[in-house]
Amino acid sequence: MGTISVKLLVLVCGSFALLSAQSNGSSDPFGGDPFGGLSVDSILPPADADPFGSKSTNPVDQVPMQSNLNQTTNLFADIESSSLDANVQNAIIEGIQITVDKGATPDEKIVSGYFIFRDKPSHYFYDVNLRQKKITFEFQDTKASSAPVPSVAEPPIKGFTIYSDKIDVNKTVKGLNPEYHNVIRVVFDLEGVPEIKVNDEYSIITFSFKWTNNPALVSRYTMKDPTKKIVWWSVSTVGVVGLGGAAAWFFTRPEPPKPLEDLSIADLPVHTK
Numbered sequence: 001m002g003t004i005s006v007k008l009l010v011l012v013c014g015s016f017a018l019l020s021a022q023s024n025g026s027s028d029p030f031g032g033d034p035f036g037g038l039s040v041d042s043i044l045p046p047a048d049a050d051p052f053g054s055k056s057t058n059p060v061d062q063v064p065m066q067s068n069l070n071q072t073t074n075l076f077a078d079i080e081s082s083s084l085d086a087n088v089q090n091a092i093i094e095g096i097q098i099t100v101d102k103g104a105t106p107d108e109k110i111v112s113g114y115f116i117f118r119d120k121p122s123h124y125f126y127d128v129n130l131r132q133k134k135i136t137f138e139f140q141d142t143k144a145s146s147a148p149v150p151s152v153a154e155p156p157i158k159g160f161t162i163y164s165d166k167i168d169v170n171k172t173v174k175g176l177n178p179e180y181h182n183v184i185r186v187v188f189d190l191e192g193v194p195e196i197k198v199n200d201e202y203s204i205i206t207f208s209f210k211w212t213n214n215p216a217l218v219s220r221y222t223m224k225d226p227t228k229k230i231v232w233w234s235v236s237t238v239g240v241v242g243l244g245g246a247a248a249w250f251f252t253r254p255e256p257p258k259p260l261e262d263l264s265i266a267d268l269p270v271h272t273k
Helices: 002-023 066-082 215-221 226-252
Strands: 091-102 108-118 123-129 134-140 142-144 157-168 180-190 197-201 204-212
Touching: 091 157, 091 180, 108 134, 134 204, 142 157, 142 180, 204 215
Parallel strands: 091 142
Antiparallel strands: 091 108, 108 204, 123 134, 134 180, 157 180, 197 204
16 A cells, blocks of 8 residues: 555656646756756857956967067167267257348448357357358257247348257267267358358357448458469469579579590600610
8 A cells, every 4th residue: 555655656746747847848857958948158158258357368469560579679779879879968949030230331231140049059160151152050969949940031141941960979089989969050041151250158159240232232241262362372372482493593503514624644654665
């Protein structure tokens, strides 16, 4: 009787489980999918997913590409080049001002130019080119201002241009490392080259010259090419030296040697027979 009760209990439980599975729409006799139809791929994380919630970085991706390597090389070259610059305080050219004053005559005027700096250049000089009609001022240990310096025209000045450059002061000395200094060049383009005077006061360097408003008198105010004078003086000097040498040779020339005479035989011994 006990055996029959156990079998009935198992049969009833089995029937109940089968009915429950059919009611859930699953043919699995053991109760269906415990994950509600989810696939294994949807449960497992992707192969490239970061288990800690952040995207992992492949170490190979951290290696720079060839273009980045070239940029790095250029960066090191710039650093090396900048280390060769002279460790000096650079002056800053902030402006160039041109003024005009009256001269001694109604046709004459005095033109002045002012180079305005923040601090002061360590060295400067100017060069006059008569053939190209240009005057160039060069300022060492100087940089251009961030604000542009506008060009100004005042006859005979047609305008000027500012150039930035670097020079190696040790270039002509063997065995010394390069030492680069910043240089500013101001080139004035002229109708004619006047005689200029340069003055240096504090942080302002000035130049001035006389000019005329009368075109017929321009030649009086322009510099003459000294090359012709030097050549003429050299030729004249050679001529004077040549004439002086000829005169000196004429008056101090030695007397010509006397012609040779026949030898005398009076002192020869006489042989007798």
